[in-house]
Amino acid sequence: MLDLNSVLKNAKKWAREVGKIQRQNFRKNNLLINTKSTGIDLVTEVDKLSEEYILKAIKENYPDHQILSEESGRQDKKSDYLWIIDPLDGTTNYAQGIPIFVISIALKYQDETVIGVIYAPMLDQMFEAIKGQKAYMNGEEIKVGIKKELNQCVLASGFPYDRSSNQDNNANYFAHLVPKVRGLRRMGAAAYDLANVAAGILDGYWELNLSPWDVAAGLLILEEAGGKVIYLPEKRGISLVAGNEVIVKKIYDELKVVDSKKI
The missing domain is CATH 3.40.190.80 (D-Maltodextrin-Binding Protein; domain 2)
Structure with a gap:
């Protein structure tokens, strides 16, 4: 099995690099926007740029792995590893100029998720987890709330x-x-x-x-x-x-x- 700490480091690096692309294009006057399944299901040129960056990084570092990404679907290969990518979750917010959107990257091994990274570039919040190794935001351990009502x-x-x-x-x-x-x-x-x-x-x-x-x-x-x-x-x-x-x-x-x- 892969060294998951090393893989997590890569996934976080990719998320930060994609975050730079998204910040640079945020509230851009001539942002290209199209629709997908319905008139309110949007995809922008930045979704595609973000996806291209992550897919290229995965293929360069883990060429045998499968990939499932929102914009380009599934790329099947014979591998126990599957990357699941949302290059820009919150596209409507992004297109509207609302600074709440994230890059989401997960890795599954034999159908079990072993790595999760979620990065909010405008807020500089990095959420991360390795299976069995707790969860963190910007390096600090996080826990769910304790409210009961x-x-x-x-x-x-x-x-x-x-x-x-x-x-x-x-x-x-x-x-x-x-x-x-x-x-x-x-x-x-x-x-x-x-x-x-x-x-x-x-x-x-x-x-x-x-x-x-x-x-x-x-x-x-x-x-x-x-x-x-x-x-x-x-x-x-x-x-x-x-x-x-x-x-x-x-x-x-x-x-x-x-x-x-x-x-």
């Missing part, structure tokens, strides 16, 4: 890109939880939400219809920080609830209350 919690969530055409769009859950919590945040970057739950900055998070690149790094960081995850297998894509052991169950129970009211 929803009315003391600030949670995060988000909405799928097809929310206008699919009623399973999280709006009912969001409305139900608004009066039950201290605050609800819609940060616009799933990886950053998970990282903040891992650091105890947010108390919990749920979202529907996510993709592997949205969560691969964040879930490892969360779990290494003592967090728990409950999956919603009846939902589309990857749908989950995250938090500490108590709060994750309380959020899940509230979602089930909403489900029980459906006709």
